[in-house]
Amino acid sequence: MAARDVGIVSFAQARNVRRANQVAVEMLMPVLTEAVEQSGIPRREIGFWCSGSCDYMAGQPFSFVQAVDAIGAWPPIVESHVEMDGAWALYEAWVKLQLGEIDSALVFGYGKSSSGLLRRVMTLQLDPFYLAPLWIDSISMAALQARLLLEGGVVTEEAMAGVVARSRAAARGNANAQLAGEVTVEELLAEPMFANPLRLHDCPPVSDGAAAVVLAAGDLARSVCSRPAWIRGIDHRIEAHALGVRDLTTSPSAALAASKAGVHDDKVDVAELHAPFSYQELILRTAMGLKDTVDVNPSGGALGANPMMAAGLIRFGEAAQRIWSGTADRAVAHATSGPCLQQNLVCVLEGS
Amino acid sequence: MTDAAVEPVRSIRTPIRIEYVYSAGHAASRFLHALAEGRIVGQRCPVCQRVYVPPRGSCPTDAVATSEEIELPHVGTVTTFCVVRVPFKGMRIELPYVTAQILLDGAHIALMHMVSGVPAEQVRMGMRVEAVWKPREEWGTTLENIMYFKPTGEPDADYDTYKAYL
Numbered sequence: 001m002a003a004r005d006v007g008i009v010s011f012a013q014a015r016n017v018r019r020a021n022q023v024a025v026e027m028l029m030p031v032l033t034e035a036v037e038q039s040g041i042p043r044r045e046i047g048f049w050c051s052g053s054c055d056y057m058a059g060q061p062f063s064f065v066q067a068v069d070a071i072g073a074w075p076p077i078v079e080s081h082v083e084m085d086g087a088w089a090l091y092e093a094w095v096k097l098q099l100g101e102i103d104s105a106l107v108f109g110y111g112k113s114s115s116g117l118l119r120r121v122m123t124l125q126l127d128p129f130y131l132a133p134l135w136i137d138s139i140s141m142a143a144l145q146a147r148l149l150l151e152g153g154v155v156t157e158e159a160m161a162g163v164v165a166r167s168r169a170a171a172r173g174n175a176n177a178q179l180a181g182e183v184t185v186e187e188l189l190a191e192p193m194f195a196n197p198l199r200l201h202d203c204p205p206v207s208d209g210a211a212a213v214v215l216a217a218g219d220l221a222r223s224v225c226s227r228p229a230w231i232r233g234i235d236h237r238i239e240a241h242a243l244g245v246r247d248l249t250t251s252p253s254a255a256l257a258a259s260k261a262g263v264h265d266d267k268v269d270v271a272e273l274h275a276p277f278s279y280q281e282l283i284l285r286t287a288m289g290l291k292d293t294v295d296v297n298p299s300g301g302a303l304g305a306n307p308m309m310a311a312g313l314i315r316f317g318e319a320a321q322r323i324w325s326g327t328a329d330r331a332v333a334h335a336t337s338g339p340c341l342q343q344n345l346v347c348v349l350e351g352s
Numbered sequence: 353m354t355d356a357a358v359e360p361v362r363s364i365r366t367p368i369r370i371e372y373v374y375s376a377g378h379a380a381s382r383f384l385h386a387l388a389e390g391r392i393v394g395q396r397c398p399v400c401q402r403v404y405v406p407p408r409g410s411c412p413t414d415a416v417a418t419s420e421e422i423e424l425p426h427v428g429t430v431t432t433f434c435v436v437r438v439p440f441k442g443m444r445i446e447l448p449y450v451t452a453q454i455l456l457d458g459a460h461i462a463l464m465h466m467v468s469g470v471p472a473e474q475v476r477m478g479m480r481v482e483a484v485w486k487p488r489e490e491w492g493t494t495l496e497n498i499m500y501f502k503p504t505g506e507p508d509a510d511y512d513t514y515k516a517y518l
Contacts, residue, residue: 022375
């Protein structure tokens with residue numbers, strides 16, 4: 001059966017900041033309003049609302065329920081939530097659109113990373129018996145992965161710094177980014193180690209943020225958007241939870257998801273990769289088979305801003321924007337979750 | 353070695369402690385600062401005109417920001433209540449006491465507080481009450497500035513005036 005045409009028709013995001021003096025609802029409201037208005041679909045006609053957020057981030061159970069105040073759930077709406085990045089909420093909405101139950105969906109993701117000590121909060125995603133009690137945190141795990149790559153000759157410190165320099169330079173064009181500017185590889189390599197072999201700039205900034213996209217099917221998408229970013233393939237793959245059984249120098253899950261999503265079926269113009277740590281972009285480029293001609297992370301990527309539970313969804317929005325503007329005919333959007341690129345979601349967007 | 357030879361591990365202890373620093377947010381911050389000045393402020397929805405107190409910065413029905421601030425009187429109506437007679441851990445108030453949903457005049461959502469200054473068995477739906485504040489020098493950015501609500505002595509409010517807010 002041929003997939004139903006479903007496209008991204010609008011995208012909005014909050015300005016990423018180190019600490020937002022707002023509650024989630026206040027942070028979300030302008031973002032949702034902008035996404036709805038930009039979509040041209042009246043709010044009460046949107047068929048489905050799906051969000052991604054994390055209770056551990058908020059430090060409260062069922063924290064996503066509060067976000068419903070930003071939606072306007074009266075008359076009652078059809079709503080769902082994933083305890084993951086909003087990119088996975090987009091996947092759920094896409095499946096529902098494929099089933100033909102609805103013609104449009106608003107997907108959002110948000111996170112206030114600043115409420116807790118993020119790297120410690122991230123420890124709680126690990127298995128509760130063997131790893132979490134050791135309190136190995138997200139930066140330390142990334143450092144372990146980077147060490148394997150450097151010692152194995154898979155990446156170099158220069159290449160990692162090169163990713164940072166290019167991301168910061170690209171982020172100058174992104175008003176929502178936290179870190180942007182002109183830096184050279186030499187300057188970056190002169191910086192001290194933060195969690196050896198990672199320097200601070202190899203790690204993503206801690207960001208509070210939110211993002212929303214509207215998906216629409218077929219004729220509705222064509223009627224509200226002159227050039228929807230059509231989802232031509234989407235695939236999600238997961239590796240084992242235990243770090244010890246994985247080959248951390250590569251990403252079989254990203255490779256498989258890219259292949260299943262159809263990344264290699266045609267030329268790729270732009271790829272927005274959710275690579276929170278500099279070296280992860282290098283793993284992903286190789287695993288996903290992206291050629292050097294691909295414009296990777298023109299937004300500055302997660303090294304420019306990394307709002308937890310929204311940074312993956314933002315990659316979809318940024319990629320879609322390049323389709324709308326005509327800068328790209330074919331774009332790849334990618335989101336990751338779990339420690340050391342454990343889970344990977346890959347999507348191919350096309351302008352026609 | 354068979355399974356039977358292994359003593360089953362029935363539990364392990366893995367203590368977890370994470371500290372969080374919350375932001376009250378813009379709307380709640382204004383509410384809390386107003387309390388420190390002896391005022392109760394809510395916010396009005398520009399679409400449905402409902403007044404929310406405490407304000408959350410949004411109208412959950414219309415999904416719009418509620419920026420217009422409304423100062424509310426310190427008088428309202430008990431819409432529903434509960435007499436607490438069972439002791440519990442961490443209890444700071446003498447039993448029995450009454451927690452109540454109080455609809456301040458001009459508000460469209462009830463505020464949770466205590467009713468005192470009257471025997472518990474006399475508290476009833478529709479009872480008119482007013483806020484009793486702590487001495488001014490003890491005020492902070494907290495709803496605890498109001499110790500409790502006490503009866504005003506006015507006749508009870510008509511059920512029709514608050515039935516939509518139960």
